[in-house]
Amino acid sequence: MRFGVIGTNWITEELIQAGHTVEGFSLQAVCSRTLERAKEFAAKFAAPFFYTNPAEMAASGQIDAVYIASPNCFHAEQAILCMSLGLHVLCEKPLASNADEVEAMLAAAKKHDVLLMEAVKSTLVPNFFTIQDHLPKLGKIRRFIASNCQYSSRYDAYRAGEVLRAFDPAYSSGALMDIGIYCLYPAIVLFGKPEQVKAEGVVLASGVDGEGSILLKYEEMDAILSFSKITTSYQPAEIQGEDATMVIDKINHLTRIEIRYRDGRIEDVTRPQTPKAMHYEIREFIRLASAGARESATNSHAASRLTMEVMDEARRQIGVVFPADLRRGSKHPETGKNEQNREAKRDENV
Amino acid sequence: MRFGVIGTNWITEELIQAGHTVEGFSLQAVCSRTLERAKEFAAKFAAPFFYTNPAEMAASGQIDAVYIASPNCFHAEQAILCMSLGLHVLCEKPLASNADEVEAMLAAAKKHDVLLMEAVKSTLVPNFFTIQDHLPKLGKIRRFIASNCQYSSRYDAYRAGEVLRAFDPAYSSGALMDIGIYCLYPAIVLFGKPEQVKAEGVVLASGVDGEGSILLKYEEMDAILSFSKITTSYQPAEIQGEDATMVIDKINHLTRIEIRYRDGRIEDVTRPQTPKAMHYEIREFIRLASAGARESATNSHAASRLTMEVMDEARRQIGVVFPADLRRGSKHPETGKNEQNREAKRDENV
Numbered sequence: 001m002r003f004g005v006i007g008t009n010w011i012t013e014e015l016i017q018a019g020h021t022v023e024g025f026s027l028q029a030v031c032s033r034t035l036e037r038a039k040e041f042a043a044k045f046a047a048p049f050f051y052t053n054p055a056e057m058a059a060s061g062q063i064d065a066v067y068i069a070s071p072n073c074f075h076a077e078q079a080i081l082c083m084s085l086g087l088h089v090l091c092e093k094p095l096a097s098n099a100d101e102v103e104a105m106l107a108a109a110k111k112h113d114v115l116l117m118e119a120v121k122s123t124l125v126p127n128f129f130t131i132q133d134h135l136p137k138l139g140k141i142r143r144f145i146a147s148n149c150q151y152s153s154r155y156d157a158y159r160a161g162e163v164l165r166a167f168d169p170a171y172s173s174g175a176l177m178d179i180g181i182y183c184l185y186p187a188i189v190l191f192g193k194p195e196q197v198k199a200e201g202v203v204l205a206s207g208v209d210g211e212g213s214i215l216l217k218y219e220e221m222d223a224i225l226s227f228s229k230i231t232t233s234y235q236p237a238e239i240q241g242e243d244a245t246m247v248i249d250k251i252n253h254l255t256r257i258e259i260r261y262r263d264g265r266i267e268d269v270t271r272p273q274t275p276k277a278m279h280y281e282i283r284e285f286i287r288l289a290s291a292g293a294r295e296s297a298t299n300s301h302a303a304s305r306l307t308m309e310v311m312d313e314a315r316r317q318i319g320v321v322f323p324a325d326l327r328r329g330s331k332h333p334e335t336g337k338n339e340q341n342r343e344a345k346r347d348e349n350v
Numbered sequence: 351m352r353f354g355v356i357g358t359n360w361i362t363e364e365l366i367q368a369g370h371t372v373e374g375f376s377l378q379a380v381c382s383r384t385l386e387r388a389k390e391f392a393a394k395f396a397a398p399f400f401y402t403n404p405a406e407m408a409a410s411g412q413i414d415a416v417y418i419a420s421p422n423c424f425h426a427e428q429a430i431l432c433m434s435l436g437l438h439v440l441c442e443k444p445l446a447s448n449a450d451e452v453e454a455m456l457a458a459a460k461k462h463d464v465l466l467m468e469a470v471k472s473t474l475v476p477n478f479f480t481i482q483d484h485l486p487k488l489g490k491i492r493r494f495i496a497s498n499c500q501y502s503s504r505y506d507a508y509r510a511g512e513v514l515r516a517f518d519p520a521y522s523s524g525a526l527m528d529i530g531i532y533c534l535y536p537a538i539v540l541f542g543k544p545e546q547v548k549a550e551g552v553v554l555a556s557g558v559d560g561e562g563s564i565l566l567k568y569e570e571m572d573a574i575l576s577f578s579k580i581t582t583s584y585q586p587a588e589i590q591g592e593d594a595t596m597v598i599d600k601i602n603h604l605t606r607i608e609i610r611y612r613d614g615r616i617e618d619v620t621r622p623q624t625p626k627a628m629h630y631e632i633r634e635f636i637r638l639a640s641a642g643a644r645e646s647a648t649n650s651h652a653a654s655r656l657t658m659e660v661m662d663e664a665r666r667q668i669g670v671v672f673p674a675d676l677r678r679g680s681k682h683p684e685t686g687k688n689e690q691n692r693e694a695k696r697d698e699n700v
Contacts, residue, residue, distance in 0.1 A: 142552060142561050142581045147495070149590060151612055159592075198548040200567040202492060211492050211590075213565050213574050217550040224563050224576055231492045231590035234597060234610060240499060240561075240581035242509075247584060260584060262501055 001286050004029035004049075004057050004087075006078055007069035008041040011092065015067055015119075016045050018278035024286045031057045058082045065289065067119070068092060071165055072172035073324050076101035079116065080108040088115040090285045093181050097172035097324035099308045106301050115289045117281075117296050118304045120185045124280040124296075126271040127254035128186065131239070131246065134269050135190075137259055138241025144191065144223040145240070146183040146251040149211065149233035163206045166229065172322045174208030176201070176311055180227030182252035183237075187216060187223045188306045189298060190239075194218055199314035202230075209320050216310070253277065351636050354379035354399075354407050354437075356428055357419035358391040361442065365417055365469075366395050368628035374636045381407045408432045415639065417469070418442060421515055422522035423674050426451035429466065430458040438465040440635045443531050444661065445654045447522035447674035452658045456651050465639045467631075467646050468654045470535045474630040474646075476621040477604035478536065481589070481596065484619050485540075487609055488591025494541065494573040495590070496533040496601040499561065499583035513556045516579065522672045524558030526551070526661055530577030532602035533587075537566060537573045538656045539648060540589075544568055547660050551668035552580075564664050603627065 001024050005012050008030065019025035029049035032038035042050035051057040058066065058081055065088040068078050076096040079089045089109070095118045096102045109116035122128060135141065154166040165171045166178060176184075187194075194216035201212025211228030226233070237248040249256040259267040273280070284296055295301045315321070351374050355362050358380065369375035379399040382388035392400035401407040408416065408431055415438040418428050426446040429439045439459070445468045446452045459466035472478060485491065504516040515521045516528060526534075537544075544566035551562025561578030576583070587598040599606040609617040623630070634646055645651045665671070 142578060143499070143563070143576065143583075145497070145576060145583075145585070149493070151592070155592075196550065198550065198565060200546065200548065200565045200572045202570055202572070211572075213493070213572050215548060215550045215563050215565055220552060222550045222552070222561075222563050224574055226493065226495060226574055228492060228590065230592055232595050232610070232612065233493075233495075233588055233590060234595065235495070235585050235588060238583055238585060240578065240583060242501070242505075242580055245582050245584065260582070262582065 001065055001289060002026050002028040002063045003065050003067055004031060004063035005067045005069065006031045006054050006057070008032040008037055009069060012067070012069045014276070015069065015278050015282070018276040019282050021274065021276055021279050022282045022286060024290070025282055028063050029057050029060065054078050055081055058085045058087055064088065065090065065285070072177055073097055073170065073322070076105055079105050083108045083112045083114045083116065086112060086114060088285070088289050090117050090119050090281070092119045093185065094177050094311065095304045095308060097322050099305065099312050101324065102305055102308045106305065109294065109301070113294065115285070115294050116301070117285055117288070118299050119278075119281055120181070120299055121277045121281050122182060122252050122254055123186055123189050123298050124284050125254055125277050126273045126280070127257050128298075130257050130269050130271050131248070131254075132190070134246065134257075134259060135239070137244055138239060138246060139243030140220065141239060141241045142221045143238070143240040144187050144221070146187070146224075146237035146248075147226045147233045147235045148179045148182045148252055149226065149228035149231050150179060151232045152229040155210075155230050158204070158206070167204060167206045167208050169207035169320065169322050172324050174320055175211050175227045175229040176209055176314060176318075176320070178229065179252070180212065180214070180225060181307065181311070183225035183227060184214065184310060185303065185307050186251065187225065188303050188310070191218055191221070191223065193306050194223070194310065197310050197313045197317070199317040201318035201320075203319050207320065209315070209318050212314065212318050214310070214314050351415055351639060352376050352378040352413045353415050353417055354381060354413035355417045355419065356381045356404050356407070358382040358387055359419060362417070362419045364626070365419065365628050365632070368626040369632050371624065371626055371629050372632045372636060374640070375632055378413050379407050379410065404428050405431055408435045408437055414438060415440065415635070422527055423447050423520065423672070426455055429455050433458045433462045433464050433466065436462060436464060438635070438639050440467050440469050440631070442469045443535065444468075444527050445658060447672050449655065449658045449662050451674065452655055456655065459644065459651070463644065465635070465644050466651070467635055467638070468649050469628075469631055470531070470649055471627045471631045472532060472602050472604055473536055473539050473648050474634050475604055475627050476623045476630070477607050478648075480607050480619050480621050481598070481604070482540070484596065484609060485589070487594055488589060488596060489593030490570065491589060491591045492571045493588070493590040494537050494571070496537070496574075496587035496598075497576045497583045497585045498529045498532045498602055499576065499578035499581050500529060501582045502579040505560075505580050508554070508556070517554060517556045517558050519557040519670065519672050522674050524670055525561050525577045525579040526559055526664060526668070526670075528579065529602070530562065530564070530575060531657065531661070533575035533577060534564065534660060535653065535657050536601065537575065538653050538660070541568055541571070541573065543656050544573070544660065547663045547667070549664035549667040551670075553669050557670065559665070559668050559670050562664065562668050564660070566660070
């Protein structure tokens with residue numbers, strides 16, 4: 001499958017390196033904001049083509065699928081553009097800025113009959129399936145608790161007075177969007193739609209959440225999710241059942257999974273997996289596309305939709321508003337975005 | 351200082367054993383529901399006097415102070431009775447069933463000019479002061495997260511159909527009251543009154559919370575507290591600052607405290623402390639009484655009041671109501687309880 005990539009950050013490098021370990025993956029084109037960067041990046045990874053305009057790359061006929069790793073605020077527009085040209089889309093998490101954008105993307109995927117999958121790597125690795133397989137051993141499940149708190153090097157810049165993209169609401173950034181989703185997404189995949197969402201957090205002067213916490217209420221259990229880009233946590237995740245507790249070393253990596261029973265017995269149920277975790281999402285994506293499937297059973301459209309609905313509600317309670325949320329006056333039929341704003345942003349949208 | 355104890359459970363045994371390591375502690379009297387138990391317990395710990403009626407023990411002239419470890423629903427009434435007779439009161443956590451009862455207790459302490467202290471052992475051990483001493487090293491504090499989840503052997507009985515006191519709302523029990531307070535109390539002592547409380551939990555058929563979770567919102571941080579008597583957690587507590595994170599092994603024992611800096615350096619700031627943690631609360635209590643003080647600076651009246659106000663609000667959101675909450679029709683001037691109900695309960699109140 002011939003891939004084009006939009007965005008040339010470290011995450012794209014990881015995607016490409018993992019892609020080279022998956023049968024059927026072929027990097028054909030690279031799209032970056034500047035010609036120099038596009039050219040350099042394409043050369044580094046032996047991609048034959050490079051672009052500065054996503055629309056041109058999408059229309060080139062050189063690719064079958066696109067991997068989108070641009071800032072969150074551009075995901076919806078770029079994904080819909082690519083899908084409208086018949087490309088399958090693997091889009092980095094979070095899928096978009098808000099639930100309206102996600103709906104527009106899901107509608108576009110349906111309309112243009114293409115595969116759309118959110119690139120949450122952690123729910124497609126072998127150890128996520130280990131979790132699912134062994135859940136019955138825990139008895140009645142009463143709590144999921146997961147924390148993803150990593151002090152960001154960009155917060156040093158922030159404290160020094162420079163607001164980089166990771167802390168700029170114009171890019172639909174912040175702790176919840178960037179890393180909190182690694183706590184939330186598996187909760188949604190494992191336990192479905194919560195009955196209630198309660199959230200708190202610290203809104204930085206720039207307007208994004210530096211850190212936050214979410215309680216999800218389910219009928220017979222609850223979930224606690226915490227995330228931060230301004231502090232670091234060392235806590236493992238846990239799924240607490242009445243008969244045993246599953247301890248997960250890192251919710252975004254899942255490299256060690258053990259079950260601790262009440263009698264003190266510890267069962268290590270870890271499965272071997274490659275450290276190139278994106279291997280599994282690429283393999284899943286190519287497998288689905290080859291089979292003519294339009295969504296993943298795990299990273300499903302429903303999971304992406306529910307996740308973003310919870311994130312919208314959490315942001316509302318924490319008090320984080322993105323410019324993307326306000327572009328709802330004269331809606332573009334597919335993106336839900338105001339046309340004028342879209343044009344204004346085009347020159348910086350990779 | 352001559353002590354009487356009300357209640358003869360394992361916690362009273364721990365109190366007495368720890369008391370014997372504190373200068374000035376002398377066990378004089380024991381009060382239990384049945385004469386056999388009172389006699390047996392007094393003999394075991396070489397107490398010269400034993401009673402089945404707290405009022406008789408309080409009026410005996412044999413004791414200067416009382417330690418109350420009866421079920422939560424009796425704390426307020428027994429404490430107020432003892433204080434009205436001039437006794438100092440060390441009362442097990444939680445101080446009472448609800449904030450109304452706490453207010454009545456604090457008013458009684460003031461009126462009768464005696465020492466009243468909530469027996470939260472964990473905030474009076476050397477390692478709690480270690481936490482306070484080293485907090486400035488963490489930089490701006492952004493999150494406190496603590497979990498106290500211990501599957502209760504009494505939940506085995508509950509699952510088998512027998513509702514023991516630990517799961518009976520008539521005794522003002524449940525996970526929050528019994529062990530969740532070990533997460534909440536230090537949060538209140540360290541960070542004061544939260545701006546907002548958000549809570550969820552699982553209410554068992556008996557009417558108490560089997561488990562629950564609380565978010566506390568502060569101006570520049572938040573706190574996450576989780577508790578359970580129907581599952582077990584293995585998570586350490588954390589205080590996350592922008593410059594470092596303090597990791598606390600067990601929030602109710604505080605036996606190991608380390609600071610993890612962003613550069614990877616780990617500083618162990620643990621202080622040696624006796625495993626008989628109640629040693630410190632007894633020492634504090636005797637020291638305060640000897641000095642003529644009427645409350646502890648750490649386990650203060652304000653801390654007890656705030657803690658109970660948060661617990662009331664959390665219970666309201668989780669949906670737990672105690673019979674003690676409903677006794678507010680014809681209020682006793684000190685206890686806030688309905689006289690009739692108090693009489694009805696007197697014969698089983700130890």
